[in-house]
Amino acid sequence: MAAVEFIKDLCTPALIIDLDQMKRNAEGMLERFHTLGVQLRPHMKTHKTLECADIMTGGSRRCIVVSTLAEAAFYADNGYDDILYAYPLPFDKVERCAELSERLSLFQVMVDNHLALQELKKRPLKQGQVWKVWMKLDCDNGRAGVPHCDPAALQLALEIWDTSGVELMGIYAHCGNTYACQGEQQIKAVAQDTTKIVLQFMEKLEAAGIKGVKSSIGSTPSCSQPVPDMALLSEVHPGNYIFYDVQQSLIGSCSLEDVAVRVLTRVIGHYPHRNQLLVDCGWTALSHDGGGRLPTGYAIIEGHPELKLLSMTQEHGRVEPISGKLDFKQFPLGSLLTLMPYHACATAMMHPVYFVHSKGKIIDTWKPTRGW
Template structure:
């Protein structure tokens, strides 16, 4: 963890992305313990933070069994001693060679397939040293983004085709319950988790019935893994990611409390405009993102300690802050004073920053530098 000359987050140049190390460690510990108790392997997703230091916390230092969403992430973690990496993204044909190189380099590198055409691409590039491709089939359990619909005959046909292909191993069945993001409260989250778990386990049983035995089962999303249902104990793995930081969106869904949100964007007041009843801050969308669409009562973020003001709009480098109602008391917000923004979506905000300032109780303990690219 790299050090910085500044000792306290209040003295940072803004805008700055700050990470509360104590909350990160707590979030990691809670999720790990939750699935250890269920007897299910936690395969944490790296896409939220994309840093080595946070990955070490999420894996308990094992440097094994992770999920990534880009090959840049996969290569970054492989170069730093990580193994058993699942590239959980429908196989891009232009990246087959890079996937092959990682498969040949690591003891375990997994790819995701949801079509026969993608499987044919793997067949055209047999691995060296007698290795087999480790393939997870993406199953769509009503999330609707990627994968073969679980109830369609094509799903079973593809799984059989993978299992029968020379040089390829059907390692597991992978489902993302992203539809849990439409939930409001624990009951709705658990309903989605139950549905996805049931469909995934039923599909594995269908495979056994036609002689395909052994594939693992994995589902994931931060909401479903924050409130798991008992049947999830029958899964092989789960793969949440956002939980390490959490965010305002997750608190609204019911995955967490605001106290569990580990990240903030710090910004300073740079302008007073009484004729517009408005403050200007040095946080635009390049420091926060436009995710959430400003739908919160406080606009694009929760402004910590100030429920009476809202971030109403942003341009590239500027943010406009107004009162929720009434006249703004400008004396509360002197020029140069700092505001702390809790992001709507931590993944989208984190990707805007080349460095994260990591602190414990406001004292900076280091910096994390995420990998970038695809």
């Protein structure tokens, strides 16, 4: 692609990032938890780029969360350390985890079952190093983790604590149930419940003789609308906030003005007989996340609340008015539409390059890492 100066001249579909808004999102989260006295450990899964990571960490290149070993290796190769691989330990990836543990000053893995711990014991680290392990606690989110009310949670923590060659670093909980919330009050209720459960579990650890381990919860909604008791935690680990998206605005994490990411698409067809436009953005440029449940379909078409992205195939999108007849003269062939994605993480995964701009002028291109 020939170099262009302005986003309006990009070949489409293209993912664009408003650098000024993204920096405001990053600075807001850093300041929020600096004020609370809690360490921010930002999650890299939304963007998977070096440049964005530098902004999220304030340039420290330390204390991050990743969801894939491809991300972990990418950041390690670029001078990052204190990396937490926050994913239930996959047995086929133990050797890759060992290599990163032996290479970095602080690489951490996560377990939520006895068998995963046994896999670590089978692969002792070299030169007297020990595995740095976080235990995942399920605080009613219902994804990974040992249920907090199950006696097995404390038993596993004790087993990690007592295992030679392994160090229990902390207790990690994802309050993903905030994604079912609508509004600040509901978000704060879930954040409070999750925080309370984790802090109560930390008290159980203390009573059992386990001391000096960290506590961490996180999700973009809970960290965008934190409760005072979160100041008692060691860390938080949100990620999506760097871009935000339509979903987060509906939950109550942000306003639409906070969303820093868009997908540009062009009109490629007029079909008056079915009252539709065709655009060059299919699901491979946006994703199907959200299921078209918005009143405007799969995305918000910026500046055109009367339009709906009705459906997408791999490379095509169908756009029609929410009601009434479409004025095709407003949307000539080749004209540009701007889509605000429902879920920025899924949309970003569809693109091999991000076009970074300030007030419409392209100032950089960022290439995310990919793979597992």
